[in-house]
Amino acid sequence: MSAKIIDGKKISESLRLSISEAVKNRKEGTRAPGLAVIIVGNNPASRIYVNNKKKACEMCGFYSVEYALDENAEEKELLELIERLNKDEKIDGILCQLPLPKQIDENKVIDAIAPEKDVDGFSPVNTGNLLSGKPCFAPCTPAGVVEMLKYEGIEIAGKHCVIVGRSNIVGKPAALLMLRENATVTVCHSRTKNLAEEVRRADIVIAAIGKAGFITADMIKEGAVVVDVGINRLENGKVTGDVDFDAVREKASYITPVPGGVGPMTITMLMKNTLESYNRK
Numbered sequence: 001m002s003a004k005i006i007d008g009k010k011i012s013e014s015l016r017l018s019i020s021e022a023v024k025n026r027k028e029g030t031r032a033p034g035l036a037v038i039i040v041g042n043n044p045a046s047r048i049y050v051n052n053k054k055k056a057c058e059m060c061g062f063y064s065v066e067y068a069l070d071e072n073a074e075e076k077e078l079l080e081l082i083e084r085l086n087k088d089e090k091i092d093g094i095l096c097q098l099p100l101p102k103q104i105d106e107n108k109v110i111d112a113i114a115p116e117k118d119v120d121g122f123s124p125v126n127t128g129n130l131l132s133g134k135p136c137f138a139p140c141t142p143a144g145v146v147e148m149l150k151y152e153g154i155e156i157a158g159k160h161c162v163i164v165g166r167s168n169i170v171g172k173p174a175a176l177l178m179l180r181e182n183a184t185v186t187v188c189h190s191r192t193k194n195l196a197e198e199v200r201r202a203d204i205v206i207a208a209i210g211k212a213g214f215i216t217a218d219m220i221k222e223g224a225v226v227v228d229v230g231i232n233r234l235e236n237g238k239v240t241g242d243v244d245f246d247a248v249r250e251k252a253s254y255i256t257p258v259p260g261g262v263g264p265m266t267i268t269m270l271m272k273n274t275l276e277s278y279n280r281k
C-alpha cells in the first residue's frame with residue numbers, strides 16, 4: 001500500500017478562503033478582525049513563523065500589527081505591552097511567539113494574556129476549559145491535526161490514537177482533543193517502555209517528538225494514519241519531520257508530509273481562532 005498524502009497546504013488554502021469570505025461579508029462599516037503578534041529577540045525560526053502568520057493575516061483580510069522587542073527586553077516591558085493589547089478594542093487575538101529569551105518567564109507572559117484574546121490557547125483558562133470539555137480556544141497545532149483528519153473524512157471515534165510526545169503545545173492538548181472526538185488515547189514519551197510496541201497498536205499516530213526520522217516503518221501497523229508534527233532542520237538546511245516518510249508511506253493509509261502538512265494548518269487555526277474571538281464580541 002502507498003499512503004494517501006494529506007495536503008495541509010491545500011486544506012489550509014480552502015479554509016483560509018472561507019475565513020476571508022467571512023471577513024469580506026462582515027457588516028458594512030465594521031472593523032476587520034485584528035491580531036497582534038509579538039516577537040522577542042532574533043530567533044531565526046521564530047522570525048519565519050511570525051512572517052508566515054502576518055502573511056496569513058493579509059490573506060484573510062485581518063488587521064495585523066507586529067511588536068518586535070529586543071533580545072534583552074525586560075519582562076516588565078512585555079507584560080506592559082500585553083496589558084495595553086488586552087484593552088485595545090481593535091485587537092481580537094494576541095500571540096507571543098515562543099520561545100522567549102531566558103530573562104523572561106514564559107508562564108507569566110502566557111498568564112498575562114486575556115483568555116478571551118488568547119488565540120494560541122495556552123492560558124490556564126483555555127487549557128482548563130479544554131480539559132473539562134467547555135468551549136475554549138484550543139492550541140493551534142493539535143486543533144489543526146484534528147481539522148485535517150476530519151477534512152479527509154478519517155474516522156476518529158473508537159480508534160486507538162497513539163501520541164508520541166507530551167509537550168504543553170502539542171502532545172497534551174492533542175490527547176484532550178482526540179479524547180473529545182471519542183478516540184482511545186495513549187500518550188508516549190521519552191520514559192515509555194516498549195515505545196515501538198505501543199505505536200504499533202495505533203490506528204492513528206501523532207508524532208510530536210522533535211527528532212528527525214524517529215518513527216520508522218517497523219513501528220507502524222499496516223493501514224495506520226500517520227500525522228507528523230515534527231519540524232527538524234537537518235545539517236544540509238533541509239526541513240524534515242519526525243517520521244521516516246518514504247518507508248512509512250508504504251505501510252500507512254494516510255500520511256502528512258513535512259513541509260506542507262501540519263505546519264500550514266497551525267497558522268490557519270490561528271486565523272480561525274482570531275475570527276472566532278472577533279465574532280464573540
Ligand code: GUN
Nearest residue numbers: 095096097098099120140
Ligand atoms: N512556538 C512554537 N509553536 C508555537 C505556537 O503555536 N505559538 C506560539 N506563540 N509560539 C510557538
